[in-house]
Amino acid sequence: MFRKVLVANRGEIAIRAVRAGYELGARTVAVFPYEDRNSLHRLKADEAYEIGEPGHPVRAY
Numbered sequence: 150m151f152r153k154v155l156v157a158n159r160g161e162i163a164i165r166a167v168r169a170g171y172e173l174g175a176r177t178v179a180v181f182p183y184e185d186r187n188s189l190h191r192l193k194a195d196e197a198y199e200i201g202e203p204g205h206p207v208r209a210y
Contacts, residue, residue, distance in 0.1 A: 156194060157210060163190035172182055182209035 154170040156163050156179045163179065167190055179194035182185040185208040191197040201209025 153178060155180065156190060158200075159185055159188060159190065159210070164193065166190075180210075182206040199209045 150173075150177070153176045154166070156166045156170070156177055158166065167177045167179065176196070177194040178198045179191045179197040181188060181191045181197060182201045182205070183199060183203040185191060186199065
């Protein structure tokens with residue numbers, strides 16, 4: 150079984166993925182562009198890392 154899951158998405162889908170990871174006992178890692186720095190999925194994940202360049206939120210993914 151895996152121990153850590155990377156959530157490379159945003160919005161409701163990312164929140165569901167973080168919740169599923171928690172329910173499976175896996176740690177979760179969220180990646181997010183600067184524009185999503187206050188997003189709920191980033192705050193709920195065990196770890197979170199900024200990716201991409203400011204001004205290009207979709208391109209970062």
